[in-house]
Amino acid sequence: MVRSLLIRGMLVGFVAGLLVFGFAKIFGEPQVDRAIAFETAMDDAKMKADAAKGIHDRPEPELVSRPMQASFGLLTGVMVYATAFGGLFALVFAFANGRATELGPRAVSALLALTGFVAFYMVPNLKYPANPPSVGHPDTITIRTELYFAMMALSIAAMAVAAVLRKRLAPKLGVWEAAIISGAVYIVAVMVVAAILPPINEVPSDFPAVVLWHFRVDSAAMQIIMWMVLGLGFGALTERSFIAKGLYRPRLTPALVWR
Amino acid sequence: MSDKAIGSDIVSAPIPVREILPWIIFGALMLLAIYFVGAEEGATSLIKGMYVHEWVHDSRHLLGFPCH
Numbered sequence: 001m002v003r004s005l006l007i008r009g010m011l012v013g014f015v016a017g018l019l020v021f022g023f024a025k026i027f028g029e030p031q032v033d034r035a036i037a038f039e040t041a042m043d044d045a046k047m048k049a050d051a052a053k054g055i056h057d058r059p060e061p062e063l064v065s066r067p068m069q070a071s072f073g074l075l076t077g078v079m080v081y082a083t084a085f086g087g088l089f090a091l092v093f094a095f096a097n098g099r100a101t102e103l104g105p106r107a108v109s110a111l112l113a114l115t116g117f118v119a120f121y122m123v124p125n126l127k128y129p130a131n132p133p134s135v136g137h138p139d140t141i142t143i144r145t146e147l148y149f150a151m152m153a154l155s156i157a158a159m160a161v162a163a164v165l166r167k168r169l170a171p172k173l174g175v176w177e178a179a180i181i182s183g184a185v186y187i188v189a190v191m192v193v194a195a196i197l198p199p200i201n202e203v204p205s206d207f208p209a210v211v212l213w214h215f216r217v218d219s220a221a222m223q224i225i226m227w228m229v230l231g232l233g234f235g236a237l238t239e240r241s242f243i244a245k246g247l248y249r250p251r252l253t254p255a256l257v258w259r
Numbered sequence: 260m261s262d263k264a265i266g267s268d269i270v271s272a273p274i275p276v277r278e279i280l281p282w283i284i285f286g287a288l289m290l291l292a293i294y295f296v297g298a299e300e301g302a303t304s305l306i307k308g309m310y311v312h313e314w315v316h317d318s319r320h321l322l323g324f325p326c327h
């Protein structure tokens with residue numbers, strides 16, 4: 001059972017990855033290129049200034065060419081990421097289905113994807129937003145990575161606590177009140193965490209604002225595509241399989257009974 | 260179960276935890292894969308060099324991980 005869920009999750013993640021890659025290639029890459037053009041212009045200006053002072057900088061060696069990074073490199077990263085998230089999603093689903101809510105598999109899958117998107121990406125990125133190349137000092141990469149992962153881990157932990165709380169409160173307060181209260185607990189918890197963790201702002205003062213905005217919107221859109229495909233795709237396939245195996249029976253005949 | 264009240268689905272029984280536990284190892288592998296895309300040869304490094312970092316560079320930025 002867990003095995004088939006895991007395989008299904010990874011397959012749906014793989015399909016999600018292909019769509020995310022398509023979007024990233026068409027919309028995200030032009031922003032990355034603009035950011036790199038900005039970076040190159042900055043580097044050239046610095047090199048000229050240094051040369052005038054008699055210092056000769058050497059340009060960094062390029063291990064992987066830009067066209068490779070923007071095609072097969074991007075494809076590899078996105079596919080590994082989405083397939084891995086598909087697998088993780090399936091494992092969490094295996095635990096949550098029949099436990100976290102009284103809902104059917106399709107609804108559990110959709111809600112799991114929504115909360116996954118909020119906890120893994122949206123909230124950590126409201127505190128530490130995605131940045132294109134040339135935003136961020138190489139010297140601070142360690143602390144920036146630690147803070148980003150700390151924000152993510154605390155957001156996930158708060159979401160898990162909120163899910164347990166919702167389940168406990170539901171029989172006493174009703175499902176709506178329980179969901180609203182536990183949702184509020186999550187929001188307050190991550191606001192406190194975000195207020196405590198230090199801010200990071202390394203955007204160069206003359207970095208084009210429009211490029212930064214488009215880059216962040218595209219980054220968010222990639223995540224929305226991935227989580228939406230995971231939540232809706234995995235849910236549809238799993239519900240169909242559960243109904244076929246007699247593990248789940250919806251009260252209304254599903255509009256879509258696949259044979 | 261046609262006598263069951265309208266409004267209640269037959270919710271699938273939870274999968275026993277002992278059945279899920281052995282699969283946690285795969286969860287760890289998934290996390291390792293995400294680590295390689297998100298942070299390897301950036302803040303920390305399991306493999307020497309910068310090749311992994313450079314190869315997945317654009318996805319690292321676009322997926323929201325800190326980079327340069």
Ligand SMILES: [Zn+2]
Nearest residue numbers: 133316326327
């Ligand atoms: Zn970078």
